Amino acid sequence: MLNDEAIHKSSMSRSIHAKATRQPFVVSSKVISIAIVPLFVISQFIRSALPDKYFYDSTSILNMVNGDTQEYLQRDSTYRATADFYRVMNVLGFDTLQQWSIALSIIGCLMLMPIVLRLPNLCLLDTLLCLTSIALLNIYVFSISKDMIQFIVFYCIAAILNMSNRRPVLAASSAFLLLITEAIFYRSYYLLVAIVFILVVLMLLKIRSKGGKTKSTLRAGFWFIFEVVLIVLVMLVSMKVIAPNLYDQLVSVRDETGLSRVGSTDAQTVIINLFPGDGIFVSLVNWFVNGLRMMIPIELFFKGKSYILFIVFQLLIVRLYVRNLGDYGGSVRNARFFGFCLFTAYVVVSFFFEPDFGSWVRHEVAAFPIFCVLLKQ
Template sequence: MSKKDINKKHWLHERINETKIIMVIIVLVYFFTSIFIEKILPNNFFGDSMTIRSLIGSNNIIFNPNDSYASTASFYKLIGFRPNTPHFFESLLSTVILSFFLYLLVRKEHFLASSLTNFATLCITILFYLCFFSVISKDLIAFTLILIAFYFYRSPQFFVLFLSSIIIYGSLFRIYWLLIIPLVFVIYYLMNGQHYIFIFIYIMIFVVIISYIYYRLNGTYISFLRYETHTVLSANTNINNLFPGTNLFYDVLNSLNTFGNLIIPLNGLGSSAEIAYYVWTYYVLYLCFDSIKHDNNHNNNLVVACFVSFLVIQGLFEPDMGSALRHQLIFSIFIINVFNNRKVYRNLKVNNL
């Protein structure tokens, strides 16, 4: 081993030891904060959790891909949760999963928390994690499946495992997640060939086809599904339809309007939650474009293809900004890691290693 390689290893070893100490502190602070989260946040953050708890008490609850709440309640009942399980155990479960998340970043990917920008990115992610994943939820299950796939990020089997995690979650909890797969495959292929204009064309065709198929199968348009969800949620972050969902043309325009609002605040900013969503989304999009520009490799392209695909699916089915932010958080480990890889490279270069 050359002196240069020894210096590289020594420098990384020191930074990783610093990161381990920071991670232990983060886990402890998170755990004690999450115990009191129900006293910190308003009740609307816990609507899903309360619904899941109420369903856990049902004797005839079963896994049903057409009923995400029923499937989620079945899962948590299977691992021992009951309607009256103390919140402490929710905090404990989310802390264990967060610890696994941080372990993967440090142990598998040499995450450098001593970098100010890395640390800021991590803190923002954990703050959102605290708000959305400190109680039992559908998204905490998806997040865990993605973490298991990420464990094999550097192995040849990663792509298959990643798609398998999407298939498992889609088949058992959210059926529309299965639509991510044809999007990811094609966008990933087009990105590797740098055919970026065809990505936009493919997305437009995909939206039209899915809207048509949904109508043929259900007799109503996706726009009506979003409208029904809005009447239940009554959230101040709702993305409202522009047109009545009475034909395919209006339905596609409503989906494109939702997709557009997920990227640009076309309807203005009505709450702090919307501001938080756009800050997060613009930051992620910056990382995506920066990755394409400087690190055009297959793994990073897969991360970008996945995020773009997920935005398209959200454009079809997402009812509001709050849900959009919570769902995007599922893929946060990939987003953080793409940025971390750039930081490691730049730090090594700056230190002449």
């Protein structure tokens, strides 16, 4: 009996050891939070070495804050609102991009600390996504720009969504109102993001009411994308009938901003519609094709080795999104559900507007607080 008991204990020990060895490699959120400081320092050096073309908008906003009345009057209302925002903030009298970058990076990194610390233990690829995002935020977003304001809006929305387990309707409506507010003052197309956000929420609620969750992630993804395409089609038809001027602006904005930049050394990654025309069907096809190009930017392989990191970053985001697609963001009383709906709305609208891959990654990484919501269980 002693031998049998010893054999049984030995077998149990081997089983426990085998299970332990099969555990995936995970990284604590504390490790990521510690990495924020060195990433801040490294990013400042990288930022200072980048050419001026990456900071045209920031330079323009800085000039307006510094009192350039002519540029202030030439710019549209959203740029003037942005300049006014930073002028009110400028209690220390900053007058250079570097001063603003350092100050806003410090503020941004302090804001990142609590949301990063609330993350669960992450696998290696999710950790890489977080570290890359933090670096990109410090390089491109934490500066005197609209993108910093966009980051703050997403930060507030993420905080609201984290309360959705208690009051999901209040969380969704508050996020909707914040998007509308940003549309009024900073980026008008956020009105479309707000509308599509509510439509995606209603669509998923309808799917769930019909017994919604399918066992096949592939099948779930197919039907979800199909219904999103239907939402976009209905939106295009409605705009064509009700507001034809807005429809014309929507379907022509990419060509208007991109065609004149083709061949420019400052626009190596410009995104041009592959199919000419402004009809509903052609516009829908261009939207879908451009969406695939932006989410899986394989074409950048042929533009130089320097774009490989961006491709990796984008594929990591797609991986995170597909993982959430498998269960539609989880329970309706889960912040992840609304985060999934919001990010879906954000990319759906961005497929119409983003002029090049550079601005796409800059605008996308500003949604990092929403990534953190999607990373939760």
